[in-house]
Amino acid sequence: MKKLFLLVIFFGIFSSCEDVIDVELNDALPRLVVEANLNVWENGASQASVRLTTSAPFFNNGVPFITDAIVTVTDENGTVYPFTYSNNGFYTANLVPLLNIEYTLSIIYKDETYTATETLYTVSPLEFVEQRDDGGFTGEDIELKAFFTDPVGERNFYFFEGISERGDVLDVYNDEFFDGNTIFGYYLVEDLAPGDEVQFNIYGVSEAYYNFMFILLQQTSDQGGGPFETQPATVRGNIVNQTNPDNYPLGYFRVSEVSTLNYTVQ
Secondary structure (H helix, E strand, C coil), X not given: CHHHHHHHHHHHHHHHCCCCCCCCCCCCCCCXXXXXXXXXXXXXXXXXXXEEEECCCCCCCCCCECCCCEEEEEECCCCEEECEECCCCEEEECCCXXXXXXXXXXXXXXXXXXXXXXXXXXXXXXXXXXXXXXXXXXXXXXXXXXXXXXXXXXXXEEEEEEECCCCXXXXXXXXXXXXXXXXXXXXCCCCCCCCCEEEEEEEEXXXXXXXXXXXXXXXXXXXXXXXXXXXXXXXXCCCEECCCCCCCCEEEEEEEEEEEEEEECC
16 A cells, blocks of 8 residues: 555655646748649640649648639740639649740739749659569568660650559659669658559659759658648749739649559559
8 A cells, every 4th residue: 555655645746746838939921832743644644734832830730721822824826824713722733834935824813913834844664573572671562663765865864753542752863873874753651562553754844843842851851741831941843923023922833744654562
């Protein structure tokens, strides 16, 4: 009984030392967040989407979607492609980007105009996937490598995605050290198992987009979330607020050729 009494006192002392601390953070004014992509595949299929949200306070778990913006893309020949709102902040259009044509994104939101201009960047096709069953730190994980061949004598930049229900892997590459050689995008996630479906995408991108994503991925490598979540430092993209430059947006307007390869884990 004496030991039980001392134990109750011991836990009582430690529980009485717990204090609830309310952290008060300064909330900045929300900024426009843009994820704008024009994609075209080798078979001629295309996807044109612009997702608009706003930044939010740190403890806000919801995503503030923008549903009332005016979104267009205009090519250098003056053809205007209007985007229509669908859901979850996404605006879409029927647009197939062509080589050697400049495309200008325009977003009008709260009486301010945001613009960015890009051209289409080509990509080398994904060729095959190599699987190892003794990968990772434990030597017991399944790792996948999706291979492609870089063109000789060209400066190229790539954005790589490996996507499955087990988790996504994002990375960027430049061919400074593998120009003209066969190289791979690396995919390793926990609990990957035989029968799982993995989709690999590789995008041709500009050097500016490579630098943009490189910094974002560095910032998120040791955290949860993804490159379009709240970042510890502001990374500016290629979109400019023409009305009020101080109220700059976050995000990027990218135009890419895409190669996709689907793989079933063996």
